[in-house]
Amino acid sequence: MKKTYALALALALGSVLLCGAVSASELAVRWERLRAEQPRLTARDAASNLGVSEAELLATGIGQGVTRLREGELVPREIMRRALDLGPVLALTRNDYGVIERTGVATRLKAQEQVTGLDADKEQEREARLRNIAGGYLGGPIDLRFTFRNWKHAFAVAQPGKDGVISRSLQFFDGQGNAVHKLYVKSEAGTAVFDQMVAEFRHPQQQAPLQITAAPVRAPERPDSAIDVQEYRLAWQDMNDVHQFNRLLGEFGVSREQAMRLAPAGAARAIAPQAVRQLLEQAAQQQVEIMAFLGNEGTIQIYSGKIGKVQEAGGWFNVLDPQFNLHLRDNAFRSAYVIRRAGVTSVDFYDQHGDLVVSFFGVREPGKPQPQSWLDLTAALPQAPGTAGQASLQASR
Known part of the structure; x- marks a missing residue:
């Protein structure tokens, strides 16, 4: 009896996995239907409604205005460094219950002097800090602090907005597919830079499955005692x-x-x-x-x-x-x-x-x-x- 149940369960799980492998087109159809029913629904809420991550939802548009960008430990920092050339942008950061949006031009850091003579601990701390600096964004209208190790997936998006005008953005996601940051181009001059960035950072395998990981288990709070x-x-x-x-x-x-x-x-x-x-x-x-x-x-x-x-x-x-x-x-x-x-x-x-x-x-x-x-x-x-x-x-x- 137990073996029969186990076999049935394995077949059921296999069916789910097979469906998941061919679900991108179906997901795109479901999202289009949902947008027609609730046009004001955000992508984040739509993803939750459909039981997927926002990154997976966005990936259904690859080849139709969505381009997957390269991944790797240092790539997000380099993309953001190049994004300093976009000029005026709208920077959007959010969590589950808050969204902050700022429009302006990001400032650049002045050239840093060579630092020598640091002990091993200080040097390690300095290197860690530099890994999270993208050449600017400290102070000024676009004021950001990065933890790039949590940036896993990136896309360039060029799609018509509600007014029919093409909106261009860079969108970044963590390992669970949650949005960590988005940058929207706000000037005509930025369009050429955006197109260059898409060509420079384009992922060689556009249709490769996204590696979405489960959210880590939340550690229980230590008792006050x-x-x-x-x-x-x-x-x-x-x-x-x-x-x-x-x-x-x-x-x-x-x-x-x-x-x-x-x-x-x-x-x-x-x-x-x-x-x-x-x-x-x-x-x-x-x-x-x-x-x-x-x-x-x-x-x-x-x-x-x-x-x-x-x-x-x-x-x-x-x-x-x-x-x-x-x-x-x-x-x-x-x-x-x-x-x-x-x-x-x-x-x-x-x-x-x-x-x-x-x-x-x-x-x-x-x-x-x-x-x-x-x-x-x-x-x-x-x-x-x-x-x-x-x-x-x-x-x-």
């Missing part, structure tokens, strides 16, 4: 730069959201998750300059400046300015904190899995205190339900 909370809090208070925070998380083995719960008294105030609306509305109304950080495992994109138009639409809360858009599905936010680290106040918003969706800081000049307008804005954000008794953060003057 396993953390040396006293030492952790002392280390928090010893920070003199907010960039030391990630190292602190690794040193004590805490998740980012757990770090908020275990923070020293007055260092992390729990606020209502939907307070993001008040934060953005007040920043727009008072013209407070903000920094917004939003990203995924492959890319973090940063916006710095004032915002104007904010509104809710279709289950998202949005900033809709000419050169900057931010879209947040804030009904999926589970927790949020106003945080004080190394004398800097910021605000984090987390989803139901405890993953960071978006962070906000106040813009300040180097060596100067944080603007009081930013401190007042964050101090006014409402407490999380059931935390009214917590000590509030003290805004620095």
